[in-house]
Amino acid sequence: MTTFLQFLVYGVQLGSVYALLALGYSMVYGIVRMINMAHGDFLMIGALSAIFIAMGFSGFMVDGRYPFYIVLAIILSAMILTGLLGVLVEKIAYKPLRDRPRMSSLITAVGVSMFLQNFPRALPFIGPQPRPFPQLFPLIQFRLGGVVVTSTQIILIVVSIILMISLDAIVQKTKFGAQIRAVSFDKDASLLMGIDTNRVISYTFLIGAVLAAASGIFYASIYPQVDVYMGSWLGTKSFIAAVIGGIGSIRGAILGGFILGITEILATSINSNLGYGIGFVILIVILLIKPAGILGKTEIDKV
Amino acid sequence: MKNKSILLSVLVVLSLLISTFSVGAIDPGETIKIGVVCPISGSAAIAGKYIINGVKLLDEEIKAAGGVERDGVFYPVEFIFEDNEAKEDITANAYQKLIYQDDVLAILGPDMSKTILAAGPIAQAAGVPNVGTFPTNTAVTEIGDYIFRACFIDPFQGQAAATYAWEAGYKTAGVLFNNADAYSKGLYEFFKLTFESLGGKVVEAQAYSGSDVKDYNVQLTKINAANPDCIFMPNLLSEVGLQIQQARSIGITAPLIGGDSWDTPEVTQIAGPKNIEGSVYVAAFSAENPDPIAQDFVNRFKEAFNGDLPNSNATLAYEAGKMIVEGIVNSETLDRAGVRDAIAQIKDLQLPSGTLTVGPDRNPIKGASVMRYDENGISRFLTIVNP
Numbered sequence: 042m043t044t045f046l047q048f049l050v051y052g053v054q055l056g057s058v059y060a061l062l063a064l065g066y067s068m069v070y071g072i073v074r075m076i077n078m079a080h081g082d083f084l085m086i087g088a089l090s091a092i093f094i095a096m097g098f099s100g101f102m103v104d105g106r107y108p109f110y111i112v113l114a115i116i117l118s119a120m121i122l123t124g125l126l127g128v129l130v131e132k133i134a135y136k137p138l139r140d141r142p143r144m145s146s147l148i149t150a151v152g153v154s155m156f157l158q159n160f161p162r163a164l165p166f167i168g169p170q171p172r173p174f175p176q177l178f179p180l181i182q183f184r185l186g187g188v189v190v191t192s193t194q195i196i197l198i199v200v201s202i203i204l205m206i207s208l209d210a211i212v213q214k215t216k217f218g219a220q221i222r223a224v225s226f227d228k229d230a231s232l233l234m235g236i237d238t239n240r241v242i243s244y245t246f247l248i249g250a251v252l253a254a255a256s257g258i259f260y261a262s263i264y265p266q267v268d269v270y271m272g273s274w275l276g277t278k279s280f281i282a283a284v285i286g287g288i289g290s291i292r293g294a295i296l297g298g299f300i301l302g303i304t305e306i307l308a309t310s311i312n313s314n315l316g317y318g319i320g321f322v323i324l325i326v327i328l329l330i331k332p333a334g335i336l337g338k339t340e341i342d343k344v
Numbered sequence: 345m346k347n348k349s350i351l352l353s354v355l356v357v358l359s360l361l362i363s364t365f366s367v368g369a370i371d372p373g374e375t376i377k378i379g380v381v382c383p384i385s386g387s388a389a390i391a392g393k394y395i396i397n398g399v400k401l402l403d404e405e406i407k408a409a410g411g412v413e414r415d416g417v418f419y420p421v422e423f424i425f426e427d428n429e430a431k432e433d434i435t436a437n438a439y440q441k442l443i444y445q446d447d448v449l450a451i452l453g454p455d456m457s458k459t460i461l462a463a464g465p466i467a468q469a470a471g472v473p474n475v476g477t478f479p480t481n482t483a484v485t486e487i488g489d490y491i492f493r494a495c496f497i498d499p500f501q502g503q504a505a506a507t508y509a510w511e512a513g514y515k516t517a518g519v520l521f522n523n524a525d526a527y528s529k530g531l532y533e534f535f536k537l538t539f540e541s542l543g544g545k546v547v548e549a550q551a552y553s554g555s556d557v558k559d560y561n562v563q564l565t566k567i568n569a570a571n572p573d574c575i576f577m578p579n580l581l582s583e584v585g586l587q588i589q590q591a592r593s594i595g596i597t598a599p600l601i602g603g604d605s606w607d608t609p610e611v612t613q614i615a616g617p618k619n620i621e622g623s624v625y626v627a628a629f630s631a632e633n634p635d636p637i638a639q640d641f642v643n644r645f646k647e648a649f650n651g652d653l654p655n656s657n658a659t660l661a662y663e664a665g666k667m668i669v670e671g672i673v674n675s676e677t678l679d680r681a682g683v684r685d686a687i688a689q690i691k692d693l694q695l696p697s698g699t700l701t702v703g704p705d706r707n708p709i710k711g712a713s714v715m716r717y718d719e720n721g722i723s724r725f726l727t728i729v730n731p
Contacts, residue, residue, distance in 0.1 A: 044565065051561045171582050173614045182593075189594065264558040266586050266614045309552070310562045314523055317553040 043187030048310050049303065054194050054263060056302025057201035061256035062279035063286065063294035064208065065249030071225045071289035072245050075143060078150040079130065080253060081276015082157035083123050085269060087254025088174065088261040089161065091119040095175045112177045120254040127250025128243050136239075154273065162269045171268040174261035197259040204255060205295050208248070212291060221245065225289070285324055287337020296335055300327075369679040370449065372417045378668060379424050379442030381453040381463070382477075382661070386429035391455055391657045395477060397649050398661030399423055399452065401641075404648065406669070414673050421669075428454050432462035439463040443470045450474065450668045450683055455657060457481035464491045473671065473684040475664040478628075478657060480604075482530070485706040490684050492706045494664035495628055495656075498527050501603045502534030502578060504626045504712035508729045509574050509601060510542040517544060518572035518598070520563055520587060522579050523551035531578030531603050547572050560587050561594060568596050578603040585614025592619040604628060607656070607715070607723070617721030624726060628656040629697040630713040632725035641696035654696075663695045667702075698728060 062084055069077045094115045101111045134153050138146045161167040181192040212218040223231040224241045232238050260275065261267050278301065286297025304323050309316030327335065370376055380399050383392035403423055411418035424446050426438035435454055442448045443466065450473040454460050457479040467474040468488035476484060476493040485491050496504075509517060517539055522528035536546045548570035550563035564587070567575060575598050577587055584606060591600065592615075602625035612620050631642045631653045641662065645654040654662075671687035672678065690702040698711030711730040715723040 044569075047565065048562055051559060055559055170610055171585070171614060172610075173585075180593075191593070264586055265589065266558070266582075268582065306559070306562055310566070313550040313552060313563050313566070316562075 044310075046186070046188045048306050050188060050190055050194065052303035052306035053198055053299065054302070055306060056299035057198050058256050058260045058263075058275070058298075059279045059282045059301050060205065060295045060298025061201050061252050061259070062275060063283040063298045064205065064291060065253050066280050066283040067286070067288055067291060067294035068221075068245050068249050070283070071291075072221065073135070073139065073228075073242055075135065075146045076150065076280070077135075077246075077249070078147070078276070079153040079157055080249065081272035081274075081279065082154050083127055083250045083253035083272070084257035084260065084275055085267070085272035086126060086157065086161075087119050087123040087250075087257035088267045088271070089167065089269070090122050090254075091115055091177075091258050091261070092172065092174060092267060094118050094122075095177070106179070107175075107177060115177065116255070116258055119258060120251045123254035123257075124247045124251040127246040127253075131243060131246040136242075154276075158269050158273060167269065169269060171266045174265040174267050176262075176265070177258070178262055193262050197263060200255075201259065204252065205291075208252070209291055217241075217244070281324065285327055285334055287331075287334025290334070290336045290338075293334055293336030300324075300335075369677070370419070373419065375420045375422050376412065376672065377422050377424055377446055377448045378665070379426060379438075379446060379448040379451040380661075381426050381428050381435060381438045381442070381451060381459075382455060383430040384425065384427035386427075386431070388430035388456070391478075392427075392430075394655050394658035395453065395455060395661040396425060397645070397652070398477075398654065398658035399425075399665055401645055401648055401658075402662050402665040402669070412669055412672050414675070414678065419672070419678075423452075423665075424448060428459055428463075430454075430456060430459065432459055435459040435463040436466060439466040443467065443472055448472065449680060450671070452664050452668060453477050453661065455479065455660075457484055460484050460491070460493075461487070464488070467491065471680050471684075473668070473680060473687055475667050475687065477660040477664045480527075489688070489706070490680075492667065492687055492702065492708075494660045494667060494700075494708060496710060496712065497707050498603075499530040499534040500707075501626045501712065502531035502536075502576075503538045504714075504729050505531070505576060505578070505601050505603065506535045506538035506542065506544070508624065508626070508714050508727070509539060509576070510544055511729070512574075512599075514573035514599075515544055516547045516570075516572045516574075518567035518570055518575040519546055519549040520560060520567060520575065520577050520579070521549070521551055522553070522583065524553045525580065527603075527605070528579050532576070535576050535578070558583075558586055560590050564591050564594055564596060568594065568598075572598055574599045574601055576601045579605065581605050581608060581610060585611045588615035588619050588623065592616075599623060601625065604656075612717065612721035615721075617717075617719070620717045620721050621719050622717065624714055624716045625723070626729075627713045627715050627723075629654075629659040630715060630725040631655075633697070633713060633728065634725075635696075635698075635728070637694055638696045659696050663697065663700070666693065666695055667700070698730070 065080045098111050130153055134149050135146055162169045178193045178196050183190045212221055220236050220241050223236055224238050228238055282297035282301040283294045286293030305320040308319040382395040383389055406421050411420045428435040428438050451467055452475055455478040460476045460479045464487040468490045474491050478495045479493055480495055480498045482497050519532050521532040548567045550567055577600055600623040604627050606625035607627050667687055670690055670693055671683040674686040675682035688702055693700045700708045700710045703709050711728045714726045716726040718724050
C-alpha cells in the first residue's frame, strides 16, 4: 500500500508537468484551431533561459543557495522571456498563415520546432550536450507513513495547481476570459462584435508559453538535466494528454495530464518491460470510448 | 561504333583486373603506406586530434627504430591522413582514395561504428586489412575477414563489469537498463550471463523504454526492494546522470556500476559529486594505469604533446597502428592478404591498455580498466579486470 502511494506521488508529479504543458496546446487549439507543435520547445527554452539567468544571478548566492526573492526573479524572468518568444513566434511564423489551409500552419509549426531545437544546439555556448539544472528550491525530504515526499515535489504540485486554477478563473470569470471564449467560439463573429482578435491570440500564445516555461523550470527542478531536445518528447506526451482530456478544453487538459502521468507510472510499476506500451493502450481505450476526449465536446462540422 | 565501345569497356575491365592483382605486394626496403581515416574537421574533431597524435607517436617510434623490421629488412612507413568529418559518405570517399590512388597496404581507423560500417565493405571488397580504433558495435567485424578493431565490443563491457562485481565480493545485483537501446541491452545480457556463471545472482532487472522517459523512480524503488549488493546501470550519457541522482534521492546506498558511457565529466555534473562517490565503471583505458608499458606510453605522449594526457581515442589509435605493424612483421608474404592473416593471429601483444589477443571473430580479447569516482566526483583508476 505504501509503495502504491509512493508511486502515486511520482505519478502526480509527472502528471502536473504534463498538465501545465497540455494547457498551452489546448488553449491555442481552442482559439486558432491549430496544433502548435513547437509548444514543447517553449518548455526547453524556459528551462535553458532559467539556467542562464541563474548564472547571471550567481553573485547573489548565499552559502551556495539562491535566496527566495532571487529564485522568484529567476523564474519570473525566464517565464516572461519565453512568453515574449511565444508571441514573437506567433507574429512571425503563424499569423501570416492564419487564413491558409490548416496543413500549412501545422507544417510551419513543425519547422519552428526544429528551428528552436537546432538553433540553440548550434550555438557554441549551449550545444547538444545535457547540462545540469541549478538547484532553485530547497531539497527537504518528508516521510508521511512510508511515503517519501520532497519539498520540490510539493512546491511543483502546489504551484501547478495554483497556476491551473487561476488560469481557469481568468478564462471563466474575467472580461478578457470572455473575449478568449468568444474568439474560440467564432473568430469572425467576435471580430464583428468589436473584439481585437489579434490581441486575444497574442495573449493566448503569451499565456501558453509562460506556462510552458513554468513547467520547464519545474520539470528541470525534479529531473535536473536540460538539453535542447527535451521539449520534443515532453511536447508529444503533453499533446496526447491534451487530446485525452479533450483538446480545446482547459479542465480537460489538466485532467488528461494527470491521467497520463499516473497511468504511465503505475503501468511501469506493473511491468517495466511493457509498462510504457500498456500506458498507451489504456489511453487508446479511453479515446475509443470517448473519441472527443473525456471533457471534449463532439463538434459537428457545418457545411 | 557499338563494337568500339564494347572493346573499350573490355579493356577498362581488364586493366582494372590487372591493377587489382598487381597492387599490395611490397619490394624489400620499399616504403609501406598506411592510410589513417579519422575526423580531422567537423563535430568530432577533438577525437580526431587525439587519434592523429596517437598515430604520430607510433610514427616517431618507427622512425627512431629506422623503420619496421621484417626478416632483417627495414621498411620505412608512411602514414597518409584522410579527414572523414565523422560522416559516412566522406569516409567512403577517403577509403576509395587511399585504396585506389595511394595504394595503401592497410587502413587504420575510423573511430566510429557508423563510419566504418559504411566504408568497411569497400576495404573488404578490395582486400585491404582495416583496423578500426574505437567502433564498438558488434556488426563492425561482421563486415568480413579483413575488418578488425582495437577496442573491445559493447557486450564485453558487461562481462568485464560482472567480473569486477564478483571479484569485489558482491553476490547479488540489480540492473536498470534501457530495453530500446542495443548498447544498454547488450551490456545487461552479458553482465547477467557472466555474473550468474560466476555464481552471483541478478535479483531484480528493471527496464525502461527509450530516452524520453526521465523518471526512473518506479524501477529504482523496485530494485531497492530486492536489496541487491550492487546495481548495474549500463545506460547512455543522457540518462545515467539522472539515474544516479534519483537512485540516491530515494535512499539507495548500494554501489553503482556502469559502462564506458559514464566516461565523461558531464555524468558527475548532473548526478552531483556526492551522489556519484564510490561508483565504478568500465573504461577502455586509463592514463593512471600503473602498468610499466602504459606509463611509458603516457610519459612519451605527454612529452610529445605539451603535457597532454592520452585518452582512449589516442591510445586505441596507437594500438590499432601497433596491430598493423605486428601484422607486417609476422606476415608470410608482405602484401595485403599476408598482413591480414598475420593480424588475425596476433596473440598476447603487449599494449598500453593491456595484453591483446585477436579472437576468432576478429574482436580483441583484452583487459578493461575499472575506474572509481572519488569524493570530488573525479574518476580514478581502480584496477584492471581480465575476463
